[in-house]
Amino acid sequence: MSTVERDRPATAGTVARTPVEMPHWSDLTGPPGPCGGRAAAALLARAVPPQARVLVAGPHDPALVAGLPVPPERITWLLRSRQDAVDAARAVGAEVVCGGPEAVAGRAYDVIVALDGLDRVVSAEGPQPGWVPALDALAALLTPGGLLLLGVANPLGVHELTALTPTPHEAADRHWHAPAAADPERPGSPDRLRAVLARDGLTMRRLWLGYPDPLAPALLLDPEACGPDAPGGMGAAVDLALAGAWAGRDGAAVLSDPHALAADALANGLGPAFAPLWLVAAVRPSTTVPQADASAGPGIPEGALATSGMHPGHGPMPESGERPAARPGAVLPELIHAEPATGPYAVTWTFTGGERAAGTSAAPDGELFGITRDVAAAAGPVPAGPGFERVLRDACRRRDTPRARALLTAYADWLRGHADEQGEVAGAYACAGLDGLALSPGGPAVLDPSWSAGARPFPVVLARTLHRFAERLLISGAVHPWPSTLDAAELTPVLIGAAGDRPDPAAVTAAVEFDADLRAAAAGLDQAGRDRLARRAAAVGTGTAPDVAAYRELLLADRRLRGELAHTRGVAARAEQQRRAAEEAARAARQTVAQLKGSASFRLGRALLAPARWARGAARRLRRR
Template sequence: MTTETAPRIALPGGEMLAWSDLPEERLAEGGPLAALAAHAVPAGARVLLAGPHDPALLDRLAHAEVTCLLRSHPDAVALADRAARVVVAGPAGLPADERYDVVIAGAGLDAVESVEGARLGWAGVLDRLAAALRPGGTLLLRLDNPLGLHRLVAASPWYARRDDAAWTIGGVLDADRPANLEQLRGRLGDLGLRADACFAAYPHPATPTALVDADALARRTTSGFLDAALHGACSGPAARGTVLQDPARLAVDALHAGRAAELAPAWLVLAHRTGDPAGPDPAAAGRTHAAPAGVRQAAPRPAAAAAADGTAGDAAARSSGGLPVALVQTGPPGAGVVEVVDGPDGWRWRAETSEVRGGAAAPFASRLAAYRDPGALAGPVPEGRLLRTLLLDGCLRRDTDTLRRLLRGYARWLAGQVDADGRLAGPYGLASVDNVVVAGDAYAVLDPSWRAAEPLAVDVVLARGLWRFAAELLTGGYAHPWTSTLDVAGLTVVLGGVAGHDLDRPTVAAAVEAEAAIAAALHGLDADGRVALATELRAVEPTDPPRGSRSYQQLREAWLRQREELTRLAALLKWTEELLTSRERALRRADATINLLSGSLSYRVGRLAIAPARIAKRGARAAKRRARQALAPKPEETR
C-alpha cells in the first residue's frame, strides 16, 4: 500500500483481508452496465458504488465523486487510485449522516455484506443503502432471477456450486429477498423508492452484454432488432460452455411468447426516492464530504463547464436525451456499446461512442474482410421481423410457398443494391439472413455499422447468407421440407434454386471462405484463429452439433443424426456385400460351367478343329514380321 492511496481507504471494521470479489471476466469499457451507469450519474454527483464492480466502470464515472463500499481489502487497494474514497466494511461501516445522489449496486447486494461483521441480510443491506440516498436521488440495483435463463440451461444445478464465489447462494425459498420484479417494486415502494425503469440483462447476471427495457420486451415481441440482440447475446463469447439446451433459441422463443423479461437472468432497476422531483439536486450534487488530508475529491462543476469535458459532457448529453431502450455490446474485443433510443418517430440508433473503429484504410492495412463503423448508426432502427426467424418458421411448417417468396425477395433485394461494377459493397456485402429484417415486401439491413472491406459478388453474398442458414438448419436439427441426405453445400445449392439463382458448389466454397474471413474480423481473431476457423467451417457436416455453446439437447440430436447416418451406411455396406456375394457366386457358377464344358467331347473336337487355324495365324504373323525386317533399310544405306 502506497502512502498516496492509504488515506483514501477507510477501515471502520469488518474488512475481509484475504478475499477478492473483483470479477475475472470483464467486458470492454465496462460493457452495457457502465454505459447505463453513465446515464444515471450526472456531472459532479456524489456516487456510492456498493459492491465489487469492473474497474472500467469507475473510469466511466470520472466526472463524478465516487465512494466505493467494499468488503475486500485487496480490492480496495486495487481501486483506491480510481475513487475519491474507499470504505472497506459492510453496510454498517457507512457513516449514518452521509447522503449520496446516486447509489449503484450493479453487482447485487450479496457481495456488499461482509462476513466479518454483523449480518443484516438482503433486506437489511437494501434498507441501509436506501437510507444513504438523498431525497430525489437515484438507485441502480441488480437483482438476480432465480428462474432466469442461465439457471434453466445450466448443466450443473445452481444449488450444487462449491466454488468460492458461491459461498452465499440465494434461492427461491429465501423470503428475505424478492424473487421477481413485482416483489422488488413492492420492496422499493415500502422504502419510499419509485422504480422508473427496469432492464433485462442477458446472457448472464455478472457479465451482461445486452440490457433491454423490460416493457419493450413485452410490447415488441416481433421486433427483429430484439430478436437479433437476444440471439446474439446468448450465442456470443459470453455464452460459451456446456448447457442443457440452446440459450439463444430459448431466449428468442421467450421473446415471441412475451416472456423474455420474466426469463431474464437478472434485472437492473433504476429507482428514485420519492418526495422531491426525480433527479439529482444541483445543490446536493455540489456538496462534498469531508475527506482525509491528501485525498483527491471531485470539485463541483456546472453543466456548462462539464460539457466542455469530453466524458462528462457526453454523459450529460445522454442523460438529457432520456434512457435508452436497449444497450448492446457485440463484435470483437474493444467494440463499444450500441444504444437504441425511443424517439417521436420510433426507435433510433445511437452509438455509445462517436469513435469510428476501423476507417476505410484500416481493413486494407490489416487485411481484414470486414470492419465496424459505429458512426453509421445514426438513423432509425429498421422495422420488421428477422429474416432468419421467418425462414426457420417456414421450414418448420413446411411452407414452401412462403420460403420461395422470402428467398426470392431476398435475392432480388440483394441484386438491387449492387454498385456500378455489379458488386455489393458496404453493409450490403454482409447482409446475411441474420442481419436483414423484413416488413411486408421490404428488406433492410438491420445493423449497417458492419461493412465489407472490399465489394463482393452478388452470388457470393447470396451463397454466404444461404450457407449460414443451411448450416444452422442442419446442425441445429431443425425440420425442413427437403431431403435429409443433403449436406450443407448441397442444401445451399437447393436454397439458391428456391431463390431463383443457379448456384454451384465452387460458388458455395468461395462463400465459405468469405464467411471465415468475415467472422474472423467480427470476432477479432488473429491469423491462427482465422486459419482454424476456415478449416472448421469447411468441415461442417449435417451430423455435427451447432457451433458455439455445447448443448446436451443439440448434442443428443447430433448423436441421433449420426446414428441415422451410421444406420444408412451400414445398410448400404450390407447391400454392397450382398451384391458382391451374389456376383462372386455367379462367377463361381460360370467357372464351374467352363470347367465342365472344357472336359466334354464337343469341346475337345472344337479345339482340334480350330488348332490348324491358330497355327496358320501365328505363321502368318511371323512371315509378316520377317518380311518387314527384310525390307527395312540397312544402317549402312542410310549413311
C-alpha cells in the same frame, strides 16, 4: 491506519474503516470478481448526472467507478473488504467506506449504484439482516427525486439453469450469505421486485434484462420496448444483439445452449422469467423538480433527481454549491449491447427511441482481408421487423417448404436488386447474412450497415449467405425439410435452387473463402486463423460438434452422428449385397459356360467349324505375304 468511527467523514482518496470490515477477504480480486462491463459503463454514463452525489455500494470494477461522469470527491464507495477498500481508494481517488450499509447511515445521495446487487454489500462480520433490510438501508439514503440503479441476479436465469458445474459464486462466496432460495423475502420476479421497491417509496421507472452474465452483462434490454409485442418491432436487432452477447464464450461447458433458450424465451414473452439479471432504475418521487440543465445531457427519467441540500456525511450543502440538475425525459436507452472486446473493434451500441448510436474505443486502421468497417454508418434508425433467419428457421422447423422457398426467393430477389450492371454485389449488402437482416414490411433490411466489402459476383454472395445458414442449421441440429444426410456443401446447392437460382460449384467454393474473410476480419484473426475457419466451414456436416460445449447439443450431435453412421452402414450393406449378388450371377454364368463346353454338341460344332477356321487363317497368311 487506525479504525475510525463510522459517522466520521473521510476525505476523497481515503478509507473510513468500521468494526464490521472483513480483513481477510477480497471481492475485487477473488472469485467471482467485481461487477462491471462496457454495457454497464454506457448505462452509467447516460444515467448519472454531472455533479450528482453518488454512492457506489458493493464490489464494482474500479474502471467502472472511475468512469462515472462526476468528480471523484462526489463519489462514496462502500466496500466490506479492508484490502479492497485500500486498493479502491488508490485507484479511484474517491471516499471509500469499509463496512456495511450501517457505515453510511444518516447520509444522503442523489444516485445509488448497486449493480452487483445487495448480497455482497452486507459484511459477514456484522449483522445479517437479509436482502430486504439491506435494500431498506440503502433506500433510506436516497434523496427525494434520487435514482437507484439496482442489479438483482435471477436464480432461475438461463445461466443457472444451464450451468454444468457450480458457478464461481456458489464455489467461492456461499460461506458469506445464504442462497437466494433461503430468503423468502427476496424478490424472485420483476413484479415482486417492483412491489418491494414500492414499499420503500421507490418507483421502478425502467427494467433491463442482462445477458449473459449478471456480473458482466454484455447486453441490457428493456423487455417492454424490445419484446415481441413491442411497438416498433426491434425483434431483429434483439436477435442480433443476443447472439453477440454470447459470442466469444463458446468454451464454457454447459448443460444446454443458453443463447437458444434465452432467444426462445424472449420470442415468447418469457424473457424476464429466465434472464440472468434484472437491472432496475427506481426513483424516489419528488414534489419539486428543478428545471433541466441543458448541459447535463440525457440520462435518467424526468423528475428522477432533485437536490436535497445535504452533502453526504457533511451536513447541509452550502447555498452557493453547485447542485445536480434533473435530466429531462425518459431517455434511458432501451437496449445497450457491448460487442466482445476480443475482436479488433470494441463497439458499444445504444438504442434509444428506435435510434441507434455507437461508441467505440478501438478500431483497426485500414482493412482486414479486404473487409472494412465504418461504425458511424450504423447510426440512425433501426430497421423494424423480426429477424429474417428466425422466420426462416421457424418455417424449416414446421417443414413448411413453400414458406421456406418463398423466403429464400425473396432474399435472392432482394440481393439481385442491389447488384450492379456487372452482376456484382458490394458494400454492406455483400456482408450481411440472413442473421443480419430484418424482415421489414418493405422486404429485407440490413441491421448493421457498418461492414463493407469489395464487389463480389452475385452467385458468390448468395452462396456465401446460404452456406453460412446451412452451417448454423446443421450445427444446431435444427429440423429442416431437406434430406438429413446432406452436409453444408451439399445442402447449399439445394438452398440456392430453392431460392430460384442455378447452383454453381465454383461459386460455392469461392463463397466459403469469402465467408472466412468476413469472419476473420470480425474476429481480428491472422491468416492462419482465417484458413482454419475456411477448412472447418468446408467440412461442416450433420455430425459437426456445436460451437458451444453444451451437453444437450453434444448429445444431439452424437445422435446425428449415430444416424449418419447407421445410414452409411445401410448404404454399405446394400452395396455389399449387390456385390455378392453380382458375384453369384458371374459364378453361375461361368458354370453354364463350362457345362456347354463339355457337351457333345459343343465338340461336334467345333469339329465341323475347324476346316473353315483353318482356311480363314491360311487366307490371312497369304494376304500378308
